[in-house]
Every structure is written in structure tokens, then in C-alpha cells.
Amino acid sequence: MKKGKQKERLFKIIAVCLPVLLFVGLEAALSWADFGRDLSLFVRSPEVAFDMVNPEVSHRFYLSEENAVTGTGDYLKKVKSPEIYRVMVIGESTALGFPYSQHVAFPNRLRYQLQMAYPDKVIEVINLSLTGINSYALYDFAKEVVEKDPDLVVLSIGHNEYYGALGVGSTSNLGNSPALVRMGIKLRKLKTVQLLEGMAKALGIRKRMDKEDLQENLMKRMVAKQEIPYGSKLFRKGLDQFEANLTYALKVFSSNKVPVYFLGTISNERNQPPFISRAGIEANQAEVEQRITLLNDDLTLDQKANELKEILSLDSCFSKTHFMIGELAFAMGENNKARHHFQRAKEHDNLRFRAPEAINQIAQKVCLKYGARFLSLDEVFRKASPDGILGRELFLEHLHPNLEGHQIMAKVLFTEISEDLMPNPQLKEKLTNLLDFPINKVDSIFGEYVTMMLRENWPFNEPISLPQEFEKSMEEALAGGLAVKQISWDLAMEKLYRHYHEYGDYAEALKVAESVANAYPYNAPLQMKAGLLALRIEAEEKATLYFQKAIYHSPTEENLKRIVESYLKAEKLEAALPHLDALIAQSRDPRFESLKVVILETLALENKVEDEPFEADDYSRLSLNYLKIGNLERAKEYVDSLLAVQPDNTQGLQILSAINERLEARSS
Template sequence: MTGTDPKKAKRGRTLVFKIISVAVPFCLLALLECGLRLFHYGHDLRLFIEYPEDKNLLYLNPDASKRYFINQKNATTGNVEPFRKTKAPGTRRIFVLGESTTIGYPYFHNGSFHRWLQYRLARTFPEQHFEIVNLALTAVNSYTVLGFAREMVDYQPDAVLIYTGHNEYYGAMGVGSTEQLGGNPAWVNALLRMRSLKIMQLGADLYQKMRSVYADGQNDGTRMQRMVAGQGIPYQSELYRRGVEQFRSNMHAVLDVFSRKRIPVFISNLVSNERDLRPFVSFPVDSTRFPDFTRNYKVAVDYLKAADSLQAYHYFKKAAESYKAHALCNYYLGKLEFARGNVQAVREYFSKAKDLDGLRFRAPQEMNAIVGQLVASHSNAHLVDVQAVFETHSPGGVIGSELILEHVHPDLKGYALMSDTFYEALKKARFIQPEAHQEMSFAKLQQSMPVPAIDSLGGIYKIANLKKSWPFNAALEQDSVPVETFEERVAFDLAHRRITWETAMDQAYNHYIERKNYREARKIVESLILENPLDAALYNQSAMLSGQLGDERNALFNFQKAFHLAPSFETARYLFVLHLKMDEPENAIPYLDYAIRNNTSGLNLAAVRTLVQEVVALRAGFPSDSLNASVLRRIAAAYYQMDNRDGALRYARKALSLNAGDAEALRLVTMLRQGGHVQATAAH
């Protein structure tokens, strides 16, 4: 036998030792990971989890945002909008992605644009079910949108709506945020994916605890203050460019995710308050390099304080000629040009002032250009031009306080316009194809949308409180909001988190019912329906209130929704009675058949069905026999026998319109008005 080569054996042992030395740390990490999982350390960061009240439903995991925040104190939670694990046939499922505007701040509930859209779609397509699930969070940006998109794409979305971009610098993982892991999007996204590992969560927790020891008050103030690392990011600086490229890279990846699955995406450009919000930060100008600017700007400000707009305008112009990159100078020139009616100059100055603002809470116009470029490069993407619509509804075409509450969040009119712009984009893409006679118009939506006064006032109080804090206390005028009426008191408590939204709605409903104000009580119930669209009891409750108000069409709509979710004899009975009362016997038959199969009342519904079939047969020949008073009287008699007095009176009057002397029809009308009884033969 040939002996083993000692050198080869030594090299082999060395290789084994190297492999072991490399493998041991990984084995230890794997064991640690298994141990942490065994003891349920950390958070479940999946996007969706089972809904506690119904295991057949999923909802947005309250801990899903923790992946994107280093300091868990800053992590935010979103809406609770359960949807079915298994999508029902015919259901159109729409997911919504974005940040605070997208979730509807400061209204959050039925002020948000997706709730306006939800209400309109439900009434335009009463036979179809739409699941609109809002996954937006406050204080996040395109990193969260991308992370959510990657998970959400597997949950059978039929369309995705996106509004994001204002938080790109200071939102979680933004280049100017305290919550960042680095400036390279590829590196950050790789680390974010790894944060589902318990070891990564342990490391982040230990880092945060060590950091808090030396933070020295960094956790003080509002979340907005805690999230901002650098309060000055100059226009076109390296940090500015990194923020823009971060947005471009992440949103390109988002659209790629949906493009691969051929899912239509409706992405909006961004709107902000340009006309009525002074720039937060104007960087000082070097008076040595630009002495003319410093001198002229100071003179201009003095004239402005003295209300001499002509001289102020003259000196601001001279200042801008020597230095064009001062945010506040451009803003003042925009204001003065607005007063002079110079539309083109107004837009240029205000847009420039926003872009030059060193505190980047408003997305620069460049990001809207990126949205347009991304839509053009992805066949599945559709531009939702909210900016153009807002400009159309703004004086001088420049967006201000008539649509924006502070810097970026719309008021109720603004959210309504956002919803209409998304709705029209869905129509243009033929994702929805409403029939003209059934479609709810935008004017009707504005009139009917159930946003209770408490929700509206609650938003006003939140904004009034926000304006008192940094950075708005110097940029916006303070509002004085009274707290006197019942609605104002409840809204004030809601805005200051003394009560929950559900408690506020409960108090309001009881208040209105006690005062027999059924219209406002119904608005409360309909707002609860938008919050809980799978609750059949709420639809029944709204239908009953509609009955009190004599609104039969709305009662019918809500009873149909209730029946679809939870069929019952009582709901079926209401439905066939309403259809008959509204002279729709064909539509009554399916509910009548259900009621017969599930009859718990002892009523002789078979006899009613026979009469309904008789009316259907008589009506079938009615267009060609419209002058036959005998047919009209027979329909009136059939309706009367089934105790449908409205229908009986309608057809008896039609018979009289053909012959005012028709004794039988006249006797029937007289008896119906008096509430008496008529022999069955009288109408034959």
C-alpha cells in the first residue's frame, strides 16, 4: 500500500478546521434564532394576520410598520379594514398604498379619499362588491410602499392605488430621517428584508437601548420632530439628490412588482400648499458675496411690513436679480405677483419657493416629474393627475388653503376631489364601466357622503393643535376654534384622544336618536358602515332609519347589502315589500321565494306570490295596451289584495287619468284615501 502524503493530509485537516471555524458562528446564530423564535421574542412583521373576531378574514398587522422603524416609539399603525382570506367570486379587491395623506389625516376615517371612493363605487355598482383596503401609514415613505407591495401582490389585488412622496426625506428610512440605515436603496431594502429575523430584531433593540442612554432628550417632542435628523437640506445638494434618487429607485421597483403580475396601478402626483405656507427654512445668504441681495431684501421686508406693496415688490425683484435661490424672497414675490394677477409668474415663484424650502416636508416638483416618467415606462401604470385637478379648483391655479389644511394634507373638499380624480382614472382605464343611469355623480357624492360633523370638527381641532408646534408655529397663522356645541365638545375630546372614534360615534348616535334627528343618526350609521363594510346589522340599521325618513331607495339599497351578507326571512320580507311598493314586482320575486322557503311568520306568502305573478303578467303587456283601463284596475286590485296600498292607488289613478268618470276606479281611490276596504270585484 502507498502511504498517505503528509502534506496532503495536513492541507485536508486545515481545510476542515477552516470550514468548522466558519460554520460554527453561523450554527450559533441559527441556534440563537431558533431559541428566540421558541420564546416568541420580538414581533411578527408579516403584512397581514388573521382578524381576531373572524378567522376567515385578514387585516393589516399592527406590527407590520415596526420593520421600518429603528426606534419602535416612532412606529405607526394603520386602519383596521378586514377582508376575506379567500376572495369571493365577482369581488373587486383594491389595495391603497401611501402615507399620512393617503390614510386621510387628520380625519383618518371617512374623510380619506379611499372612503369617498368606496361610498361612490358601492352606490354606482350596487350588485358588485368592492374590497378597498387601505394599507397607508403615517411617517413612512417609498421604502414602506415597496415592502408592502412585495407582500401584498400575492393577495389577489385587482388594482392598486398609490399616493406617496412627501415623506421621502424624513419618513422612516428617509435620507434626512433619524430612522435610517444608510443612503443606498438597495442596501437599505436588503437590510429591511432581514429585519424579520429575530436576531436582527434583538440587535436593533440592543442598539436602541444603548442609543437611548446617550440620547440626552432626543425622544422629546412630537413624532415629526423626532423623525427629523437634519433640519436643512439645500436644493440640489447631495442629500437632496439622494432623496430624489431614493424615490425614483423604490417607486420603479414598486411598479415592477405589479408589472410582473399585470396588476393595474393608479399612481397620483403630489399636491401641497404653495400659496399660503411660507417656506419653513430659508438659508442665510452670504452678505459678502451677495451684498446687493442682503441690502435690497431688508428694504423690501421693511416696505412689506409698512404695507407698501409697490415698493416691496420693486426691492424684492432687485434682491432676486442678485441672488435667485432664497426661498422666502421667491415666496414673497409669488404673493405680490398673485395680487397683481400675473398668473405665470405666480406659479413660477411659488413652485420655486417650495423647492428651495430647506425643511423638506413638501415633495419637490421633480418628484411629480418622476411619477410621470415611471407611468410612461410601465404599461400597467396609470397617472392620476390630482395636481392638475387641485390647480383647476384653486385661485390663480396655485394650490393654497382652500384645499390644503397646512402643508400637505387636504381638507374634506380636497379629499373629495382626490377621490373623484382616482374614480375618473379608473373609468378612463376601463377598470370600471358605470352605466349612466346608475352612476353616482360627483355632485351627488358631495351631497350624500356620510362624514359626521364630529369627524370634520375633529380634523379641525387636530390641525389647530398641530399649528401650535414646530415647524408650523412660525409658518402658518394660528386658528381659534370654539368648543361649545355637543358636536364640538365630542370632537374636541376625540382630537385630544380622551375618547375613541367608536365612542364618539356611539355618543353621537344616541344624542341624535334621543332628539329624533334620524337624518344625522343615519349619517353616523353610514359612517360606521364604511368602517365595517361586512357588518350586516349596520346595513339593516341604516335601512330602518331610511324608512323613518321616507327614503325608500336608500332603505332598499341597505337591505340588499344586509341580505347579501346575512340572508334572513325578515330582511327578505322588507325587500319584497319595498320592491312591490316601488312597483318593481319582477325584483320582488327572488326575495319572496326566499321568504317562502324560510317562512317563520305564518303569513300566507304563496297567495302573495300568485298575485305578484299576476301583476308581472299584466305589466308585461302594458306598453302595448296602455289605454286599457281594465288592465290598470286589475293591477290596482292585485296590489290592494296584497296590502300594497301605494301600488293600488298609483294604478287606480292611472285608470282615472284615462277616464275621469270610471266609477270603479273612483270608488277604489276614494276607499284607499279613507283607509277603508274594497270588494275584490270592484276593480274587475
């Protein structure tokens, strides 16, 4: 009897364990066969010393392959050395720079500014942002981010809680329970689940999106609930989702002592009418719409104001009423009133592409609880806006900042980080001289083109007025190719660089070279290219910074020789010495030691001839030294000065003859 019970218990255990063992075995087999997608946040890069942001990580959140977006692919060192300062940015499309390329977005600008201000640091700003994600990405990324030992995490999120992937009003939705959604995200990382999804799709259980849907833009494809009234059940669920996910993420960062900056949400108020206006009481809808339609230009401003006031008293939830009152108040110079009603218009816009103010209030509360720093962008953007009301001066459409807006965001972060990172008394001077991020015309025009294409579609539906045929500039042609995805950003930058270089516009060519060098901070040849061009236009401090980066990533003898030669050619002898010392330490060639002796003697003699009476030996020696260095023009200047005083100086005549021979050989 006892044995029978033991057998029965054993069979039960096997019955429970067998499905688990089969699942584990299948998962292991699929992983071994490299089936499906690796949805880790960080994966191995083609370069051995680096990991990279997984370009496919968005498949965790997007239920449809057709909607999934591509990650940045940013590189980070596998082994974080002490000189590396690592910032990780988790954000939405704004943090990716949309509608511009990610290369001009505030994270890239921040990396550029920090690197220029702190040349002894290696600055990594790793952009984990994805178009259309929301706070579920914060929840899901937090532990993987901590494993990479960041010095700072920047969060720029909040606009996509309703229509972003897995949002409460999104077509890409796993339900309104945060716990179930989080479980769904975890399951989608498993190869077995990916296999089952593929089988369901093949069998027609899960249908593909039809072609008509795919012709719509991503914004429209992601919206399931077009109307989410202010204060409604779904509205509150979006806020609850945001608070729960942010709380978890900040708890993870806080327990691992990772500093966090949260950038408050901002959006266009003055130049973005509400997309959908609905009365708070359905019975009022027709009357409110009719009375607004009857408003016309024949009325005086006061008459319009009185009528709008009455309409508002009838129903205070109709967002278009608030917007029209805001416009009227702004026209009458009543800026505080205008700002209030523009904000109410945004809050009551039923199509929730712009985050409600409650998102910022929740973020402030949770940040305070877990020691994160909430950075209000609202205040700094208002200071840069006419009459303190946010509009087209800093925004391209409903919420994406323009280039000036990205510069403001980068500066806010830079100011905060520089206070924590390292005191630098020369920082204010550097801010004006070095920290202006290089924007080229193609990147700027590209953003304008993409904005026009966006506004042509839902929910803006603004027809594009095509200009008459005209000959496009090189910049316009390249930007157009980028906008319709006929050319890659890398190729566009290479063509633009060659164009400027061929026409001798080295200042614009340097902007392009810097953009590319900043986009690929670990690529030594690109750093070298930017440094050489900076030296050519006598931007010596900038050249030195790029050379330092090139040598840090690739300290080869060839790179050091090229830098030394470039400094000598530019007559920057003192600047060449540190690189020459590195070259001497690395190479056994005695010529480098001799060159250092010549440089030191030359520097001493040049100081002497400035302050003391003329001595022929000093000038002949200087001329000979520059001849050895290879600077024939400078050598000729000194021998000419010598022969002007002593025309028959034998040594001077011999040096001049040698110089002329080399000049003739060079010209031939």
C-alpha cells in the same frame, strides 16, 4: 494525509455552518415561543374568512418604538372570489386622511363610490398607508401586495423622502445607501434581531428617547437635518432613493401584470410661507434678510416689486423673496407670475416637508417605463382653485387636502377606474344622485381641531386663539373628545347616531350610519342598519345597495325576513320580491310562498284599478291583501274607498271591522 485534509475541510464546513444553524435554530425557537412582533404586511384577523393589514407593520421602518405609527387594520377576504374588485392603496398621511380620520380619506370615498356605482361587485379598497413612510415602503410591500392578487394598486407617496422613516434627513435613518437600508428593513423582521435590539435597549447601548423629546410632535422628532438646500448632495440623494425604490416596486407590479395608478404630489403654494429661507451664497444671507426686513407698508406696490426684484437678483435661492414676489403679483392680478414664484418658494424651502417637483418628474418617467398610469392632481386641483393657484381653499396647512380636496382625489380615481372596470351608461346619473360621500359634522370639526393643534407646534408655531367659553354642540363635544383621544371614533359615531335618531333627524343619522357601514364593509349588521334608515327616508336605491351587501356577507333567513318586512312596511312591494324569492329558496315555510302570491296579486290589482272603472271586488281584495301583508293604513284606504261608493257593502264592513280591531290592539 488524504484523510487529514478531509477532516480539515469538514471542520471548516462545520465552523462556517454552525453560526448559521445556531441563528436559524434561535429564530425558529423565538417564532415558536411567539416572541417579538410579527411584521408581516398581512396577518390573520379575528374573523376566520379574512386577513387584515398588520397594525404593527410600521415597526419595519421606525427605529424608535415611540415614533412607530399604527396601520389601518383593514380586512380583506382570504379567498378572493370573482365578484371582488380589490384596490390596494400605499400612501402617506394624506392617504390616511390626516388630520381627519381615515374614514373620510379618499380611499374610503373611492370604495363608497365604486360600491354605489357597481352594486354587483364587492369592492375592497385596502389602505396600506402609514404616517411618515416613504418609497422604502413601496419597495418593501410590493411582493406581499402582489400575493394578494390586487386588481389595482394606487400609490400616493413622495412628500416624505427626506424626513419620513428611513429618509435621508430623518432621525430614523440607517444610512444613505438604499441597499443597506433595504437590508436593515429585512433584518428588523427577524425575531433574533428584535431580541438583540431589546437587549441593547435594556443594557443602555441604545438609549430610549427622553421625555422632553416625546413632548415634541412627530414632525419635529423625525427631522435630523433641518436644512436641505435645493440641488444639494442630500437633496439629490432623496431623489435617487425615490427613483430606485419606485423603479423596483413598479417592476414587481409590471411583471405580475398588476395595474398601477400613481397620484402626483401636490401642496399648498399661496398660503404656506417657506419654513426656512437660506441664501444660495452664505455671504448674502445677512444682506437679504436685512433688506426684506426693511420692506414696509409705506411703500407702493410698484416700489415693493422693484425692491424685491433687486433682492432676487442678489440671491435667487432665498425662498422668502420668491414667496413675497408671489404674494405681490397675486395682489396685482399677475397670476402666472405669482404661480411661478410660489412654486420657486416651495422648491427653495430648505425644510423639506413638501415634495420638490422633481418627485413628479421622476414618477412620470418611471411610470412611463413600466406601464403605470401617472395621474396629475396638479391640473384638477388648479381648476378648483382661485386663479389656478393652490391654496387654503383645498389645503389645511402645508400639504394635507381638506374634505373637498379628498373628494377631488377620489373622483379622479373613480373616473379612471370606471372607464377600465365596466362601461355603465347610467354612471353620470349615479354620480349626481348616489356618489356624494356622506360627511358628518363630527368628522369635519375633528379635522379642524387637529389642524389647530398641529399649527400650534413646530414648524408652524402659530398660537391658538381660544374663544370665550360657550356651550358646545354635541358634534363639537364629540370632535373635541376625538382630537384629544378621550373617545374612539366608533363610540363617537354611535353617540352621534343616537343623538340624531332621538331628535328625528334621520337624514343626518343616515350619514353617520353610512360612514360606519363604509368603514366596516364586511359587517352585515352595519349594512343592514344603513339600509333600513335609507328606506325610512325613502332613499330606496341606496337602501337596496346596503341590503345587497348585508345579504352577501350574511345571507341568513332572519336578515332576509327583516328586509322583506321593511320593504312591505315602506309599501315597496316590487322591491321586496327578489329578497322574498331568496327567502323562499332558503326556507321551507309555505307562508312565504303564500305571501308572494298575495304581493303579485296586489301589484296586478293596483295596476288594474288605476286604468279601469270601479269594481267593488278589486277594492275589497286589495284591502284584504294589505291586511294580510300587515299594512293596516293602506288596507283602510282601500276599504274606505269601497265604502264611499257602496256604504252597505257587507264584505267591506267586515274588513273594516277587522282592521279597526287590529288598530285598537296595536294602540293598546
